[in-house]
Amino acid sequence: xxxxxxxxxxxxxxxxxxxxxxxxxxxxxxxxxxxxxxxxxxxxxxxxxxxxxxxxxxxxxxxxxxxxxxxxxxxxxxxxxxxxxxxxxxxxxxxxxxxxxxxxxxxxxxxxxxxxxxxxxxxxxxxxxxxxxxxxxxxxxxxxxxxxxxxxxxxxxxxxxxxxxxxxxxxxxxxxxxxxxxxxxxxxxxxxxxxxxxxxxxxxxxxxxxxxxxxxxxxxxxxxxxxxxxxxxxxxxxxxxxxxxxxxxxxxxxxxxxxxxxxxxxxxxxxxxxxxxxxxxxxxxxxxxxxxxxxxxxxxxxxxxxxxxxxxxxxxxxxxxxxxxxxxxxxxxxxxxxxxxxxxxxxxxxxxxxxxxxxxxxxxxxxxxxxxxxxxxxxxxxxxxxxxxxxxxxxxxxxxxxxxx
Amino acid sequence: xxxxxxxxxxxxxxxxxxxxxxxxxxxxxxxxxxxxxxxxxxxxxxxxxxxxxxxxxxxxxxxxxxxxxxxxxxxxxxxxxxxxxxxxxxxxxxxxxxxxxxxxxxxxxxxxxxxxxxxxxxxxxxxxxxxxxxxxxxxxxxxxxxxxxxxxxxxxxxxxxxxxxxxxxxxxxxxxxxxxxxxxxxxxxxxxxxxxxxxxxxxxxxxxxxxxxx
Numbered sequence: 001x002x003x004x005x006x007x008x009x010x011x012x013x014x015x016x017x018x019x020x021x022x023x024x025x026x027x028x029x030x031x032x033x034x035x036x037x038x039x040x041x042x043x044x045x046x047x048x049x050x051x052x053x054x055x056x057x058x059x060x061x062x063x064x065x066x067x068x069x070x071x072x073x074x075x076x077x078x079x080x081x082x083x084x085x086x087x088x089x090x091x092x093x094x095x096x097x098x099x100x101x102x103x104x105x106x107x108x109x110x111x112x113x114x115x116x117x118x119x120x121x122x123x124x125x126x127x128x129x130x131x132x133x134x135x136x137x138x139x140x141x142x143x144x145x146x147x148x149x150x151x152x153x154x155x156x157x158x159x160x161x162x163x164x165x166x167x168x169x170x171x172x173x174x175x176x177x178x179x180x181x182x183x184x185x186x187x188x189x190x191x192x193x194x195x196x197x198x199x200x201x202x203x204x205x206x207x208x209x210x211x212x213x214x215x216x217x218x219x220x221x222x223x224x225x226x227x228x229x230x231x232x233x234x235x236x237x238x239x240x241x242x243x244x245x246x247x248x249x250x251x252x253x254x255x256x257x258x259x260x261x262x263x264x265x266x267x268x269x270x271x272x273x274x275x276x277x278x279x280x281x282x283x284x285x286x287x288x289x290x291x292x293x294x295x296x297x298x299x300x301x302x303x304x305x306x307x308x309x310x311x312x313x314x315x316x317x318x319x320x321x322x323x324x325x326x327x328x329x330x331x332x333x334x335x336x337x338x339x340x341x342x343x344x345x346x347x348x349x350x351x352x353x354x355x356x357x358x359x360x361x362x363x364x365x366x367x368x369x370x371x372x373x374x375x376x377x378x379x380x381x382x383x384x385x386x387x388x389x390x391x392x393x394x395x396x397x398x399x400x401x402x403x404x405x
Numbered sequence: 406x407x408x409x410x411x412x413x414x415x416x417x418x419x420x421x422x423x424x425x426x427x428x429x430x431x432x433x434x435x436x437x438x439x440x441x442x443x444x445x446x447x448x449x450x451x452x453x454x455x456x457x458x459x460x461x462x463x464x465x466x467x468x469x470x471x472x473x474x475x476x477x478x479x480x481x482x483x484x485x486x487x488x489x490x491x492x493x494x495x496x497x498x499x500x501x502x503x504x505x506x507x508x509x510x511x512x513x514x515x516x517x518x519x520x521x522x523x524x525x526x527x528x529x530x531x532x533x534x535x536x537x538x539x540x541x542x543x544x545x546x547x548x549x550x551x552x553x554x555x556x557x558x559x560x561x562x563x564x565x566x567x568x569x570x571x572x573x574x575x576x577x578x579x580x581x582x583x584x585x586x587x588x589x590x591x592x593x594x595x596x597x598x599x600x601x602x603x604x605x606x607x608x609x610x611x612x613x614x615x616x617x618x619x
Contacts, residue, residue: 089601127480251506252559253559254557272535339509350528363515367528372562
């Protein structure tokens, strides 16, 4: 223990927070006082390096304080909350319907999934179900959104590691998805595509053709990404064995989504606890074995192919019928609470809603996959090099809007 | 909420419908009989929690007796309501012996009118059983809840967020600090007595150099 201070060394509560410099200095003072067993052979002090919040590879406003021994990372601390907008508080002051668009602003690259989770949670609370046609539309859009999210992830992640071309490729192809969203509901990113009880919009003329055209178009494109990266020597060297997390650690840390699957846990909520009619579709859960950055890349690429499979089946089997269930005009779910979660592109996205019988939720808790997965960063970069931190932040696939809410 | 009527009005885009969206006691009572008179069957009282009977319940009851206050099923979801003092034992038992290896979420709900105003909720999932349950325990103001960090590492940030938003302390947490809000922020925003546009004006003034964050 450092004798410089009587306070708990793990607490920065009485740090001078005026300037970042003074903060880092005090941080050094508090935390990095070399412990006898931590001394290196050069007996050098550890270096504390501030990364972010305005750092392009942090994918938003994430601040990471790195404790380094030369190039080696000894520990990290994430400072988050820069994008905190109090989404959960807002929910308590809006009606169930009014809150619906807000959820799009959490994981803003996968707004459709956010909306799907919220609408289904409220539907469960109301004890209603969306009609089959609405469920199919939801599945098609949610899977398109998963593709869009994975494409954005791949482009930016590869860019972080030094490959520029994939960014242009993925953004070019993601554009086609956004065009479909725009044609369907008028918005590209914050789509607000679904309503509680079903969908507001019927599919436009030629929706199915557009989607099928896209599926046909994008399959060879995904192979193109793979041609650029999968056996690329620089890519492999930068990702293989980097940011390894074992299945046991991943479960202990509550990590979900592709990160968990890359560690070898074959678990996907779409299969484990199907929602929105996912049990009707045939698809596989791709998994990795090593739990490293490379496997997470392979898992996400394979997931994109699976999403295309689901989309094809959904378009082929989309039933006729109403798109909106019987929903009361004034929504007053009975007193009670519900937890409902879906497989968002980033992992388990859960909504815990408490109703007091009024038109506004008494409490809405969002269980964000990005927030929980980000916690694993420290574990994943222990002993890695500084440059690997960038790779690992990218591979977790966080969206700070969802981390901070 | 009630002590800031002005802010409420400003935020409500349709002041004429303000009454309908305010969950105050008066309004809640008023529309109910009206709804019941013309469409009573359309709006049933809704499902009620049913007792949950399962092997885990018996096992926990055998071990902890009256510590397990209730075990219910609501809308197909199972949950325990436990005595605050045995909450950790329940979690430990579920983690070690019933294979609930994944802590999905830790959260809380504030009921200011209750004697035990802070309800802490642990959501657990078991990969082996493909089963999700909730454990709930209520705490007094300033009464710490047990930390689950020693059972699931994921509880670390989740508990920090609950502390940040509600001010509930977790006993045994290795590093209980605010996580989303600044360290020196005053107040806990998700408490019911914290207004929706309320801010720590002092903090805003000092750190952002502006009179108000609004």
